Amino acid sequence: MSLSDMGAAALRLIDPETAHGLAIRALKTLPLLAPGADDPVLRTRLAGLNLSNPVGLAAGLDKNGEALRGLSRLGFGFVECGSVTPRAQPGNPRPRLFRLTEDQAIINRMGFNNAGLEVFAKHLKTRPAGTVVGANLGANKDTEDKAADYVAGLKRLRGLADYVTVNVSSPNTPGLRALQGRAALDDLLGRLAEARSGDRTPVFLKIAPDLTPDEIALIVEASLDHGIDALIVSNTTLDRPDTLRSRDREEAGGLSGRPLQVRARAAVTAAAAASTGRLPLIAVGGIDSGAEAYARIRAGACAVQLYSALIYGGPGLVGRIKRDLTERLRADGFTCVNEAVGTAR
Template sequence: MAMTDIGGAVLRGLDPETAHRLAILALKVAPLPPAPADDPVLETRLAGLTLSNPVGLAAGLDKNGEALHGLSRLGFGFVECGSVTPRPQPGNPRPRLFRLSEDRAVINRMGFNNEGLETFAARLARRPAGTVVGANLGANKDTEDKAADYVAGLRRLRGLADYVTVNVSSPNTPGLRDLQGRAALDDLLGRLAEAREDDPTPVFLKIAPDLTAAEIALIVEAALDHGIDALIVSNTTLDRPASLKSRHRDEAGGLSGAPLKARASAALAAAAEASQKRLPLIAVGGIDSGAEAYARIRAGASAVQIYSALVFEGPGLVGRIKRDLAARLRADGFSTVGQAVGTAR
């Protein structure tokens, strides 16, 4: 997926995966100036982390931690790279990434394509200073013990990331979403808790939007029981709204972008109702403006993440969201983001 204002129209005219690769290469080599300092009203505390603003990059853009120096200059409050699996894997056959331009959406069935944990860890060891970086963990497609893959990732990345996300919600790895059931989740989170020992690194859990409110409530309780530090709500959806117009609308994979907004918002509302502010929430899915970011914060999110909207809006979207968000906070009398969290409930 393309993420550059210069030549953005050209990139959007290319095959989506080719455009994505070129965007990563550009972020690796382009001499980008640092982003302007953030408005103090945007400073955010999340699971013990201090963020200069609550607008983060969701996992999936920089799967291998290649472009962290470039991404650190785009103005995000935090950057999440991955998903990474213990062993390298090629992912699913191409084509596996589809741009639904009419719908401002993306469908992907990438299948956790990545260069593996060792290469990823080496790059994180050279990460830029002053940027909050998260690592998104996945499981290899052919592993028999998926929980063991997450434990391996957690142990290998100790001290290299500011937080780690356990991704049990990608629809493109067979059996992965089964880990969201209570019994499997208790096993996974229990093993992760043992592996953490005295490791202070926050651990987040990323869930799917295709869950009922009751299922989300069970996940919230499991997360609290096992010391998970925050919940990311949510991943891509398997749903295909009737409103989709693109010829790619029936492609298999996870749908993200504007059509995910309603489903992701409903999942956030369910998580906020279940957690009652006991567990920080990060909102993802269909966030493409300051108004939408503010709505998710007031619905209960402490921070937000964006990705697919960047394909259509370019990286200037980050600054626009932050400026609008700061103005909305001040207009409503809030002096911090934290004061606004959950105020619409």
């Protein structure tokens, strides 16, 4: 076990949110060795972005974009920070983050706690060179016109991130998931398209796993109609599978980690069937191994993201997934990730 993985194991012994804060502090201050070059077979192209590998960090770990230098040295192909809202907000009362250790899962009801757009933008201005960085946008809890918050975030962060993600799928902000309906989505995406004003920075849309294939197909078509560059499939789930064993399994909030695998895999399969190659997909939810990452790629994803699995697998998980992916891609005769995308269909 590496020193970084030993540290991750130690953090699991203390309160989850306290451990999260300590992890951010460590990523900001500890000297980390730069990872070696990625195997060329791991190259992938995502919405015009060239990635050295398809394994990304999902939003939620670095909410304020303050630990990008440390995160850039963990071997990710891209790093997404946020969610950030226009105004700073404390989020929901604690406790609001729960480890379901027996299930290799997490429940959170953080509520978009963050320091706001201005602090976030300041951090992005000093981001490390050579790292593909995405900014995940949210809406303030007390905002009546949530679409206006996304427009404000898009305008303020122009030129500071390699891509921007519009997060309409967090279950912890009242009314947010209603933006996934066609009328509300058309309004939101139309206003975002107008606000882009020729800016070529890719804009992604992050959706919930708790959608039917027909609802996902509707979102795909709306995304294509309004020039969205990729779909992130998917966020946490409100579902509570009967298989959950941990003490905190009934806590309110979004469930992530291994129990989300089946639902998230089905969602990306539905999105791939609806998009038929017209809209790049990023798969998220329960990805904790090279085998699972490869399954999502073959189901139609150009790239994958993980977060909860890091809590149980430690930062060394990124390298293990990449090594396994390399072996699987070469064994199947592929020369890069894009050749494998959608080959299971």
